[in-house]
Amino acid sequence: MATAVLQTRVDSALKKQADSFFASLGMDTTTAIRLFLKQAINQNRIPFDIVPPQQEEFSAETMAAMEEARNVSRDKKPRSFSSAKDLLEDCFN
Known part of the structure; x- marks a missing residue:
């Protein structure tokens, strides 16, 4: 399977918080983003409530x-x- 680069800019504090949180779950932020994209496609919607x-x-x-x-x-x-x-x-x- 060919891969593509997905690049986005976020506030550095947000990135640090996300990295720390996802590490506590045993994954890196890239994996979490991949999971989000797959679930959005599988469910055909944003896979969580926006609060x-x-x-x-x-x-x-x-x-x-x-x-x-x-x-x-x-x-x-x-x-x-x-x-x-x-x-x-x-x-x-």
């Missing part, structure tokens, strides 16, 4: 909206509407 670093910076309303979006994205049978009018009626009734 804001400090949730207290967001209002309760924003947090509720983010939770609702997560739930909608995981719904196996999402509701559908035949028109925007039907959607709006459902939302406001």
